[in-house]
Amino acid sequence: MRSVALRAGANLAGFRAALRALMAEGVPPAEVVWQEEGAPADLHARPLVPHPEAPAVPLPRAAVDLIATVVMHRAPERYARLHDLCWRLTHGEAALLDDPSDPLVHRLGAMAREIRREIHKMHAFVRFRRVEEAGLERYVAWFEPEHFILEAAAPFFRDRFRALDWTILTPVGSVRWNGESLAFGPPATRDEAPAGDPVEAAWTGYYAATFNPARVNPARMRQEMPRRYWRDLPEAATIPGLIAEAPARAREMIEKEAEMPRKRDPARAVAAMAEQRPASLAELNAIIARSDPFVEGGTRAVLGEGPDHAAIAFVGEQPGDQEDSQGRPFVGPAGQLLDRALAEAGIGRAACYLTNAVKHFKFRQTGKRRLHQTPTAGEVRHYRWWLETELDLVAPRLTVALGATAALALAGRAVPVTKNRGPWRFGDRPGYLTVHPSYLLRLPDAEAKAREYARFVEDLRAARALAA
Amino acid sequence: MDDRLATKLRILADAAKYDASCASSGAPKRRAGPGGLGSTSNGICHSYTPDGRCVSLLKILMTNYCLFDCAYCVNRRSSNTPRARFTVEEVIAVTLDFYKRNYIEGLFLSSGIARSPDRTMEDMLRIARGLRRDHGFAGYIHLKTIPEASPWLIEQAGLWADRLSVNLELPSAASLGRLAPEKSAAAIEGAMAQTRARIAEAREERRRFAPAGQSTQVIVGADVATDTELLTTSDRLYREHRLARVYYSAFSPIPEPSSALPPEAPPLGRENRLYQADWLLRSYGFTLAEIAAATEGGMLDLGIDPKLAWALRHRERFPVDVNRARRSELLRVPGLGIRVVDRILAARRHGALRLADLARLTRNSRRPLPFIVTPDHRAPGLDRLDLRARLTAKPRQLELF
Structure with missing residues (x-):
């Protein structure tokens, strides 16, 4: 017989070293006594001498994970069971873990589940209390875990409460997060933790208020929140009272006769509620201006511009770099080109309404430049209600879609522009479909540019005729 | 505060x-x-x-x-x-x-x-x-x-x-x-x-x-809708609006009641049975018609869960051989959930499962017994007319004499 003494707690490193030595010597599980360090030695067993050179034991990934979990268990038998597992895995039963009906696999699986559950419950039931020290706030909790899970449970609190200075004290160790790293410390006692927190009364009140006395079911509550946790849950103090009063409160609810309302029927308020659509462009624009962009980038909303009841409304894609800086639509290079074409077609810009399908500049920052990004179909839809409401208020005789994004926004589906150029109906709105002026700017050779520009001016003339 | x-x-x-x-x-x-x-x-x-x-x-x-x-x-x-x-x-x-x-x-x-x-x-x-x-x-x-x-x-x-x-x-x-x-x-x-x-x-x-999707809540028992009607609505919502969840909330008597409401709450069990039926629809491959056929006048049986109700009416589909049946067949056995079925599929590759093995795979190994076959067990009494009563009988505590 051999004996192995391991330091108390979840001793993964100690178990690994002992396992390597035992495997190197070929000692079967039946010949090992596992003990806690400091316990009286077993006289019939020879203590295991560490083998620093003993080779690593090759195990399947799932077994390594299982070992790392089960060493946290409180049961003293855990090391013997794990040794048994490793022995069988390396002596002809390599696929042992795939058989959940094997008694050993079943038992270790159950132990691992208990560990995972306890970690989960610790994440749920730790209650921090705020303390103020020298003007700085700290959050301190006392918790009594059933297994050795403090180190496994701590990263959750780090990831969640990164901005806070917090400490969890337990009878088997403590941990503190100072904003940079987790520091594990010695065991603590309950009286080292703060005795209360002013917010607890509000929390307890909230807890009591969410309970529905018509549906009392304490067994189900205890199944998920066993009594052993209650001592450190401030809300648990109210449980006996809530259960005791429940039948009377439920009876009262059932027996209570329907009563006439004591206040008058707010008929006018109810009627006013129906009229909440923005009544003017100014109201709509205020909403758009205070809302958040649906696209990446966009520093401010660039609103439509032009008189109410303009004969023609032009809808572009989205504001560009210049428009975003100045806060006005169609003032950049494409806007200037549009101005020129409008003048040639005999349309005064001041008489038209100009706006964009997307109200914010979507861009990607590369160095000092802000690179235009085409909005996706989904992003265009986020803006649709605003655009539709805007056009309802302006009520133009003709709505001109400049380019594919405007066509998508107005039609509610993708409409290829080059194939459908010309008059078009956007739902109930008479419309016209043409290219965006930025398309003309992007054409590479001068000849194509001149030809396409002429076609664009022709489109504008046709639109003018339709809107007349 | x-x-x-x-x-x-x-x-x-x-x-x-x-x-x-x-x-x-x-x-x-x-x-x-x-x-x-x-x-x-x-x-x-x-x-x-x-x-x-x-x-x-x-x-x-x-x-x-x-x-x-x-x-x-x-x-x-x-x-x-x-x-x-x-x-x-x-x-x-x-x-x-x-x-x-x-x-x-x-x-x-x-x-x-x-x-x-x-x-x-x-x-x-x-x-x-x-x-x-x-x-x-x-x-x-x-x-x-x-x-x-x-x-x-x-x-x-x-x-x-x-x-x-x-x-x-x-x-x-x-x-x-x-x-x-x-x-x-x-x-x-x-x-x-x-x-x-x-x-x-x-x-x-x-x-x-x-990113976590959308859900909705339906109040149960405030109107005359049957369970089948409720589940038909949920089924449609899952398909048409891709809801993550439909919650069933048993109408609960409220303080300050209105006279348009029934004075009593529906049994809480109804809400529970609706959730179970909802699961069968979403994760167990049951169709709405199959669940509807296992109701009485459109109402789920409050005494037994909807899967058991279905199984009792389709005894010709049982017993199911734990060691041979397909996943979809195992999922239809009362008392076998998705996780247990997956464990059975993993375990049976290592040899035939007997009752003792099954007991380690499920929390309540007695429930599926009338509907399954293993080398050491053959579904007893599947033809008995009183099977439902036998499955629902509560153990009575003995009097001390």
Whole structure:
């Protein structure tokens, strides 16, 4: 017989070293006594001498994970069971873990589940209390875990409460997060933790208020929140009272006769509620201006511009770099080109309404430049209600879609522009479909540019005729 | 926290408790950035109330003043219940105070409709945005959207919330017309369709918009709808609006009742059976017709679960051989859930399973016995007419003599 003494707690490193030595010597599980360090030695067993050179034991990934979990268990038998597992895995039963009906696999699986559950419950039931020290706030909790899970449970609190200075004290160790790293410390006692927190009364009140006395079911509550946790849950103090009063409160609810309302029927308020659509462009624009962009980038909303009841409304894609800086639509290079074409077609810009399908500049920052990004179909839809409401208020005789994004926004589906150029109906709105002026700017050779520009001016003339 | 705020909190938590939804799962994995607060989990219940329900989110109404007059709702305008209203800043402060002490996973905010649907929804939006943008809050946020609010508010809400929901409340337009005269089924489903479309587009484009999806709640027992009708509605909602969950909330007697309501609550078991049937539809390959055929006049059997009810009527499909049956056949055995079935499939590759093996794979190994075959067990009494009674008989405690 051999004996192995391991330091108390979840001793993964100690178990690994002992396992390597035992495997190197070929000692079967039946010949090992596992003990806690400091316990009286077993006289019939020879203590295991560490083998620093003993080779690593090759195990399947799932077994390594299982070992790392089960060493946290409180049961003293855990090391013997794990040794048994490793022995069988390396002596002809390599696929042992795939058989959940094997008694050993079943038992270790159950132990691992208990560990995972306890970690989960610790994440749920730790209650921090705020303390103020020298003007700085700290959050301190006392918790009594059933297994050795403090180190496994701590990263959750780090990831969640990164901005806070917090400490969890337990009878088997403590941990503190100072904003940079987790520091594990010695065991603590309950009286080292703060005795209360002013917010607890509000929390307890909230807890009591969410309970529905018509549906009392304490067994189900205890199944998920066993009594052993209650001592450190401030809300648990109210449980006996809530259960005791429940039948009377439920009876009262059932027996209570329907009563006439004591206040008058707010008929006018109810009627006013129906009229909440923005009544003017100014109201709509205020909403758009205070809302958040649906696209990446966009520093401010660039609103439509032009008189109410303009004969023609032009809808572009989205504001560009210049428009975003100045806060006005169609003032950049494409806007200037549009101005020129409008003048040639005999349309005064001041008489038209100009706006964009997307109200914010979507861009990607590369160095000092802000690179235009085409909005996706989904992003265009986020803006649709605003655009539709805007056009309802302006009520133009003709709505001109400049380019594919405007066509998508107005039609509610993708409409290829080059194939459908010309008059078009956007739902109930008479419309016209043409290219965006930025398309003309992007054409590479001068000849194509001149030809396409002429076609664009022709489109504008046709639109003018339709809107007349 | 001062007393006035604590009183408001009690009133507005009390007013919100009739909503069944509490899930905080489904959000993408997030953790606090440097100097930030909050992370998401697979759904942690931080406490349980004596009704056995999970407390995961701070579930409150922004206000319980309401212009609507829905008979099943304690906050309807004709009810004499005490009223309160939170400011935007108060909700943010309470949420952060509770979150920092590890009481909650996040906020589930709903509201009565005060002033107008748009102004109410916009205040809810300011709360969600304030938490996220001004406080770096990365915890869970569920907003109950108001279907009567303008569509742009739903568009904006999805930018900040993990989950959006709209309560369907009643399974048919007729019941809605009678019990909630100001609500319109078309407005509710319109909001659901809009939310569904935006979620789908955002997923396709890898953008963030209500990433945990949308859910709804139906009240059970306030009208005459049968279980089959309820499940038909849910089935349609799952398909048409891709809802993450449909919650069934047994109509519960409320303080300040309305005379349009039944005076008694339906048995709580009904809600439970509906959830079980809902699972069978979503995860066990059952069709609506199969579940409907296992009901009595459209009502699920309250004494036994819907899978057992189906099995008792389809005994020709049993017994099932645990060592040979396909996954879909095993899933139909009463007492075998998805996880147990998957464990059986893994274990039987290593040799024939006997009853003792099965006992290690399932928590309650007696329930499937009448319907299965193993080398050492042959479903006894599957033809017995009193099988249902034998399966439901409660063990009687012996008298001490």
